[in-house]
Each structure stands twice: as structure tokens, then as C-alpha cells.
Amino acid sequence: MAHINVPEGVPGIRSLVMFRPETGKYLYELAQVLLRGESTLSEAERELIAAHVSSRNQCFFCMSSHAAAARCLYGDEEALIVDEVLHDVQNAPVSDKMKALLNIAGKVQILGKEVSPEDITMARAAGATDRELHDTVLIAAAFCMYNRYVDGLASFTPTDPEAYVEMGKRMAKGYVLPQQQ
Amino acid sequence: MAHINVPEGVPGIRSLVMFRPETGKYLYELAQVLLRGESTLSEAERELIAAHVSSRNQCFFCMSSHAAAARCLYGDEEALIVDEVLHDVQNAPVSDKMKALLNIAGKVQILGKEVSPEDITMARAAGATDRELHDTVLIAAAFCMYNRYVDGLASFTPTDPEAYVEMGKRMAKGYVLPQQQ
Numbered sequence: 001m002a003h004i005n006v007p008e009g010v011p012g013i014r015s016l017v018m019f020r021p022e023t024g025k026y027l028y029e030l031a032q033v034l035l036r037g038e039s040t041l042s043e044a045e046r047e048l049i050a051a052h053v054s055s056r057n058q059c060f061f062c063m064s065s066h067a068a069a070a071r072c073l074y075g076d077e078e079a080l081i082v083d084e085v086l087h088d089v090q091n092a093p094v095s096d097k098m099k100a101l102l103n104i105a106g107k108v109q110i111l112g113k114e115v116s117p118e119d120i121t122m123a124r125a126a127g128a129t130d131r132e133l134h135d136t137v138l139i140a141a142a143f144c145m146y147n148r149y150v151d152g153l154a155s156f157t158p159t160d161p162e163a164y165v166e167m168g169k170r171m172a173k174g175y176v177l178p179q180q181q
Numbered sequence: 182m183a184h185i186n187v188p189e190g191v192p193g194i195r196s197l198v199m200f201r202p203e204t205g206k207y208l209y210e211l212a213q214v215l216l217r218g219e220s221t222l223s224e225a226e227r228e229l230i231a232a233h234v235s236s237r238n239q240c241f242f243c244m245s246s247h248a249a250a251a252r253c254l255y256g257d258e259e260a261l262i263v264d265e266v267l268h269d270v271q272n273a274p275v276s277d278k279m280k281a282l283l284n285i286a287g288k289v290q291i292l293g294k295e296v297s298p299e300d301i302t303m304a305r306a307a308g309a310t311d312r313e314l315h316d317t318v319l320i321a322a323a324f325c326m327y328n329r330y331v332d333g334l335a336s337f338t339p340t341d342p343e344a345y346v347e348m349g350k351r352m353a354k355g356y357v358l359p360q361q362q
Binding site: 003004005016019020022023026027029030033034037057058059104107108111112113115117120130131133134135137138140141142144145146147148149150151152153154 | 301
């Protein structure tokens with residue numbers, strides 16, 4: 001049971017933003033522009049960064065739902081990339097640029113200061129732009145917030161994998177604040 | 182020097198949101214509603230939670246600026262409360278409710294799952310409401326984002342304490358997205 005009185009049976013962050021839409025509004029709008037807005041990183045790649053950080057923060061709800069969204073966006077042919085990244089970034093079948101960005105996201109998950117000039121140099125050498133570096137750091141930082149929000153209030157976390165497949169399909173279409181019940 | 186090409190000499194998060202106002206907009210609006218919006222926690226108390234979490238995340242820029250804002254909002258008579266909380270929460274001259282909320286914020290800083298039912302029970306026994314519990318967790322989670330954003334991109338961090346006094350006065354009035362240069 002959640003630590004506060006949120007709508008029952010509504011999973012994860014949705015129950016929390018229904019409790020407090022005044023803040024939820026900006027949380028959803030930030031996710032929408034970061035993960036679905038115009039970018040040279042694909043929506044699948046950005047969801048992968050979100051799932052990777054959520055996995056490192058041990059947030060089962062966010063990891064499962066954003067991994068499902070990433071699988072949906074990669075499509076059937078490439079969906080396994082997501083599981084390989086969650087298992088082992090360095091040996092996963094992604095580009096050197098994505099490996100370097102995932103490495104930076106992993107450093108941000110520990111603490112901002114962990115990102116070194118060498119991490120940035122390596123990402124640039126693999127073709128990363130300022131905007132891609134910025135967005136990678138902000139996606140990683142934002143998931144350090146979302147993960148703590150969801151788990152810090154002990155929101156409802158479904159255990160049935162099927163629940164996340166449906167969630168992933170909905171999330172792939174975009175982030176829209178749920179209506180209050 | 183910052184890891185990406187942001188306006189020179191502009192400190193902390195301001196330089197980053199000038200680089201990318203599309204995301205900056207929501208970061209500032211979230212801070213405004215959480216720290217300045219209607220609440221039964223005073224603005225000073227909410228800034229204190231922000232400074233406490235930023236201190237634990239070793240983010241010198243956010244810790245110094247939000248501590249300055251909190252001192253400004255507490256006023257001259259009570260400004261030392263801020264320094265006492267940053268030094269030692271348990272022995273600081275704040276209410277039992279604030280101690281319990283700062284304890285929860287400290288748990289969120291580690292990881293969401295660290296917040297236990299006992300932490301929540303203790304805060305409720307000291308008078309905390311659902312809305313106060315929610316906002317404390319979200320303020321703490323949000324600063325786990327802001328801190329990582331500011332340090333993860335190595336934004337300019339002034340070392341002169343006077344710079345933060347001025348910043349604190351401006352922040353006490355509210356969070357407004359800076360205009361692009």
C-alpha cells in the first residue's frame with residue numbers, strides 16, 4: 001500500500017500525479033519534451049536511457065514500464081536490444097555513441113560530479129553533440145527524480161509482466177496527465 | 182568550464198536552462214509550485230529541505246543558493262536554523278515534524294525504497310499530513326534531479342559566498358525562467 005492516500009489500483013506515478021496534479025502537470029510535460037520532443041536521439045534510444053537509469057536506481061515500476069516502451073518503439077526486430085542493455089551495456093548491440101551516452105547516464109545516476117571530462121570526450125569522439133549530451137544528462141537526472149518519487153511514496157507496482165506490455169504501448173504514444181478520478 | 186557550450190559566467194542551472202529553455206521551462210515551473218506554491222509548509226521550510234538534500238548530494242551550487250534563499254525567508258532572527266540543520270538535523274532547533282520530514286528527505290536522497298513505513302508513522306505522529314509527506318518526497322526527489330543536472334554538466338559554480346547572498350534574495354521572490362542571451 002502506498003504511504004499516502006492515492007487512488008487505489010492505479011500503478012506507479014499515475015496514482016501520485018492524480019493526488020497532486022499541480023506538480024504532476026510539469027512532471028508529465030518534462031517527460032513529454034525530453035522523451036518525445038524533437039531530438040537527434042530516437043524515442044527508443046531515449047526510453048533506453050530512462051530504463052537503464054531506473055534499473056540502476058532499482059525502481060522496478062519505472063524500469064519495467066520504460067523498458068516496455070523502448071521495446072515497443074524499437075519494434076519486434078530490435079526489441080531484444082533493451083534486454084541486452086539492461087543486462088550489460090558494454091557488450092550490448094548499440095552504437096559506440098549510445099554506449100558512451102549510457103555510460104554518462106550511469107555516472108549521473110551515481111552523482112553529477114561522477115561525469116568526467118574523459119566521459120564527455122569519449123562521447124564527442126563517437127559523434128555526440130552538445131544537445132545530445134545535455135539531454136542525456138537531463139534524462140538521467142530526471143529519472144533519479146521519477147524513480148525516487150515512485151518508490152519514496154511506495155506507489156502500487158504491478159508484478160504481472162503483461163501489465164507493463166500494455167503500459168509500454170500507451171507510453172510509446174506520449175505522456176499525457178491522467179484525469180483525476 | 183561546463184561540459185557543453187552554455188552562456189559564459191552565468192552560474193548553475195540558469196546557464197543550462199538558457200541553453201535549452203524547452204526543458205528549462207518545466208524545471209522552473211516545478212520549482213515554483215513546489216517551493217513557492219500554496220502549502221502548509223512555509224517557503225523557508227521547503228527551501229531548507231532543498232538545501233539539506235543538495236548538501237547530501239554534494240552539490241555546492243544548489244546547497245549554497247537554496248541555503249541562502251532559506252536564510253532570507255527565515256529572516257535575520259532565525260537564519261542560523263539553516264546552518265544548524267545542514268550541520269546536524271537531529272540537534273537542530275526545528276519542530277519534531279520538520280525533523281521527521283527532513284529524515285524522510287534524507288532517505289529519498291539515498292533511494293526511494295529507503296523510506297520505511299516507520300519513517301512515515303513518525304512523521305504522522307508529529308502532525309505531518311499526506312500533502313506534506315507527498316511534497317517532502319517530491320522536493321527531495323526533484324533536488325536529486327536538479328543537483329545531478331547542475332553537476333553532471335559541470336555548470337559554473339561561484340565560490341564567493343557573497344554571490345549566493347544575492348542569489349538567495351532573488352530566489353526568495355520566486356523562480357522565473359531567465360531570458361536567453
